[in-house]
Amino acid sequence: MDVTTIVSKGLAALSYFVESKNEAIVIDPRRDAQIYEEMALERNVDIKYVLESHRNEDLIIGSLELQNLVPSLEIIHSKHGAPFKYGEHNVGDGEKFEVGDLEVECIYTPGHTNDSVCYAVTDTSTGDDPVAVFTGDTLFVNDVGRTDLVDIKKHEEQSRKLYHSLHDKVLELPDSTIVYPAHGAGSVCGADMAARPVTTIGYERMNNPWLNKDEEEFVEGRLNSNLMIPDYFTRCEVYNLEGPPLLSEVQRPRLLGMRKFAELMHQDDHVVLDTRTPSSFVSKHIPDSIFMGLQMMGIFLGWVADYEDNYLVVVEDSSQLETAWNYMVRLGYDGFVGALSGGLMGWEHSGRPVASVSSPTSSKLKQWIDANGLQIIDVREEHEVHGNLIPGSRLTPLTEIRDHIGDLDPNKKTISVCPSGFRSTIGASILKREGFEDVAVPLGGTHAWENHGYELA
């Protein structure tokens, strides 16, 4: 038995390729699924099954995509809680199947969703005890799955279900069982995940704060956990129930000449998405483009981008074209029209219009603040803020920025702030697109402000 973890960067989503004796299973494959086919060919194994831990809400599942590449494989998911419109096996608690020397047992664990399944794996070549369990979004390292997503009105009910799934089923496994969850730190699927990719049942039993609460404490804790629900979750849920379109039916990543790009960007429902770095964006960008740096796209795209729009993409260089496309289709943003050939430099050289955002140093910002006449928005989420705002800032979470734009004066100099300069650049690009004339981003963020010795409030 050999377990390989495939990380979907940006999303902090973990999928697994598990092989034994020339057969393999893939757990929660990502949508750009060639990687699993390549692994199977390289290792000379047959992918026998795809296992879905649940109907994912934060990414588009790659099961059908992989089945399109490897037609002989069969897809397994729950028979409870989600009326899947694809897949060969709908399994219930205790059902077993074999892969090489492995025996895989399905453990029905409702809570995060009503179709959540954990898969416990016994390697019969070395013993009769389960060696590993793939816990999906039920149990993470130092955290547990969200219970607010099924229906916020059923938050308590789902929390109780999760409590019982964890205590009556998952924790019944031996302490020695290795736990492979579906997400690592940085995911939108949990607040407290540790930056460690793997754990064990016993370690979590002893150390996971959520497993050391009684039922009422657990439910109360869940009800008080304050995570955001991006709009794109709904799209993912629909796709993952019905089966998303195959990527062969979706527009492939391609470069667009400048003339074509310029023509399309003025059409309805076409948006320019700039995937470069914050410093590249503030320096020069195409007017009205939305900033969405590649490395954070998995987390923030779903908050600010509309599913129905068509996207014209600016990349730092054309080698990132495929990556940008992969990141977008993983979230179900299939309207990737193409990327700008020649990049922003070529665009500017051709004499086409560019815009910029000023980026004051901390001391310049301090002067501006002292001189008055600014509005400062801090785009962090509420739970991140505790006495660490630049004085005079108004909290305007990026996830709600469009709802609060009416509260701001578009004619006033506006400063968009966050700790690192990343989210604040996204915020600035949205404000500019909404007609704010004078927008600035201190790229050093609150970190540089503090390190310069200026006070936070």
Add this chain to the structure above:
Amino acid sequence: MDVTTIVSKGLAALSYFVESKNEAIVIDPRRDAQIYEEMALERNVDIKYVLESHRNEDLIIGSLELQNLVPSLEIIHSKHGAPFKYGEHNVGDGEKFEVGDLEVECIYTPGHTNDSVCYAVTDTSTGDDPVAVFTGDTLFVNDVGRTDLVDIKKHEEQSRKLYHSLHDKVLELPDSTIVYPAHGAGSVCGADMAARPVTTIGYERMNNPWLNKDEEEFVEGRLNSNLMIPDYFTRCEVYNLEGPPLLSEVQRPRLLGMRKFAELMHQDDHVVLDTRTPSSFVSKHIPDSIFMGLQMMGIFLGWVADYEDNYLVVVEDSSQLETAWNYMVRLGYDGFVGALSGGLMGWEHSGRPVASVSSPTSSKLKQWIDANGLQIIDVREEHEVHGNLIPGSRLTPLTEIRDHIGDLDPNKKTISVCPSGFRSTIGASILKREGFEDVAVPLGGTHAWENHGYELA
């Protein structure tokens, strides 16, 4: 805490890069150690310590090499059992040190060697229990360390030490502790290792056959375990005690022109090593060259190659030059003079002499056997053979072939056999170099023989 496993292919040796909060440790680094420096730079972490699990006998340790690249790091190994001539810290049982959020505790576990140390790691950011233990050659997945290498006369004494180190110390860790051993399946360091890269204390406690014996059964089992001791182990032990030469002082991999190659190969102490595939070798090779296909070099080179010789290497193509060099220096074979520019095809095109080995199909071999007049040697080890020999074969383990050459008739047609055609090609190349005129290798091995329906004896 994040653990990355770095596999030294061929050797089945596992080293680990463990990071926490911008600091890292490396456990048992390989000699071509740039990879750890590159990981540290890419992840923006400082390597604080190198931990050695013991004075390795089957590979050259890369601690000094890595310290040469990262001078600020400190080397940690045991204060008992081995008078190391390098390193900053000689540690004893219970000593602790910190790396990022991690607390690392040294557990002195003599048995495999008298300087063996396991390192238990607690991630203080998630709990007070050890989350992982790096067990070196003390505990493997489904196996335990060899106890015959310190001194075969002390085999029983070392076995008892190992038993107590395992039961009184390692198994005192929680069942939930993840176990990261220094070797995986295919290593010369154990016979029964499972093809799984990771396990837990609890899983091994329940399933590892060696941990389910009482002391007398354990010792008896160890004394009956029949593993070979290659000569090169001695060289590794000396190097790993004194510190091996830095690779900057060793000849770098380079290509040699044909004229130079031809000139050197006739000098004393120069040997041509052919690292291509078995089928390439039997088809055409440089006369008197020794076959040592790249993929198995880590296992077999030490059995057949002399440390004092200088090696002229034939590679399939020049992209494998660096790999061949890496594999050789990992074992301490520093006499890599260079690889043949233009490869074997260029050599043959130039009109220089080539030789070949005939490779009969199973049915052709059957005809030869029926016609008599052959000698057949099977080059497997004794413990691999149980009624699966081609009738008429004489067992002549590759590891002892030079000792048994006098028993064979160099003027008789000689067939070298193994299951896969790999070791048998090594054997054939040795026989030819020793003057056997007519040597053949059935590349399908005993596998093809059996699949053709011919009997095994």
